Amino acid sequence: MSESIQMDRGNFVTCDLLDANPESQVCxxxxEGKSFRQFGAKDKFCGEIVTVKCFEDNSRVKSLLNSDGKDKEGNGKVLVxxxxxxxxxxxxxxMIAQSxxxxGWAGVIVYGCVRDVDDMAEMDLGVMALGCIPRKSTRxxxxxxDIEISFGDLTLNSGMFIYADNNGIIASDKPLIS
Incomplete structure (x- = not known):
């Protein structure tokens, strides 16, 4: 049975959330020999998911992160x-991270690579990705x-909720923090 835990959005532990909500998905x-790493200054972040699927083209990433990233309660969403x-x-x-x-976005999780990691490490944004490379994508x-995406044993849709910290990434159909 899922239970909402009284925690601050910036002060949660995925282990505790998962213990209280064992039906949650775990990344x-x-x-395939790759692991998610932290690249942003926020080492824990969470929010309502917005999904995007793109291969070596960040056009949609740029346009989404240049739009309002707040949910109906005013909390930042997470682009996956x-x-x-x-x-x-x-x-x-x-530059897109600054956007x-x-x-108002809380974070970005990229099943792929990021760049400009020294600057991103000082930005007030949660960023997790598989790695970094200096080459930018072609637009x-x-x-x-807003389509279903899957990787790392996760199946995600826009409107779900995701939680990321140094322990890993978990996802749920319902908010786990109240």
Missing amino acids: LPNI VDGGGSMRCALLGD AIDN RDEGQT
């Missing part, structure tokens, strides 16, 4: 990017938003 710590696990180019850099901050205006 595998190693996906299925980049197909590509390690050949970055789907998020410092996310300016528009071809491709990608899909």
